[in-house]
Amino acid sequence: MLLIVSALFSNPIDNSFITKFEYGAMLYENPRGVGCIKCHEKGNKPVVIAKYKEIDKKTKKLVEKKIIAPAINNVSFEVFLDKLRSDKTESKVMPTYFMTNEELKSLYYYIKNIK
Numbered sequence: 001m002l003l004i005v006s007a008l009f010s011n012p013i014d015n016s017f018i019t020k021f022e023y024g025a026m027l028y029e030n031p032r033g034v035g036c037i038k039c040h041e042k043g044n045k046p047v048v049i050a051k052y053k054e055i056d057k058k059t060k061k062l063v064e065k066k067i068i069a070p071a072i073n074n075v076s077f078e079v080f081l082d083k084l085r086s087d088k089t090e091s092k093v094m095p096t097y098f099m100t101n102e103e104l105k106s107l108y109y110y111i112k113n114i115k
């Protein structure tokens with residue numbers, strides 16, 4: 001019994017109780033860190049996550065700036081991997097995640113299937 005239980009938890013993609021899509025959805029909401037859903041929402045369109053004002057160096061005028069979490073349902077696997085493996089030195093906004101290849105594959109599968 002113990003063996004069966006540990007087998008289920010060690011490789012959730014291979015059991016029939018949870019589909020790859022459901023597993024991806026789970027990671028999207030709870031990826032051991034800030035959920036993708038918090039910034040990207042459904043993932044199918046750009047989301048303004050912050051607005052701030054900044055002095056334009058040339059004109060010396062206050063200009064409104066926005067931080068946008070882009071739509072992610074059409075990114076290539078290369079862009080996705082690159083982004084998910086980058087750290088804080090590369091993106092000032094997106095958190096650093098530590099995911100296994102299997103997790104990344106399931107998450108990507110989910111993202112590509114967002115309607």
Ligand code: HEC
Pocket residue numbers: 028031034035036037038039040049067068069070071072075079080083084090091092093094095097107
């Ligand atoms: C704190 C907000 C935040 C969270 C949480 C977040 N993102 Fe992002 N994401 C952004 C922002 C802002 C950008 C665009 C600017 C940049 O690249 O840093 C971005 C860019 C991306 C891109 C690149 C899109 C492109 O066209 O280049 C992908 C892919 C992506 N995010 C996927 C994810 C996934 C998957 C998760 C969860 C594991 C996640 N993000 C969590 C804010 C966030």
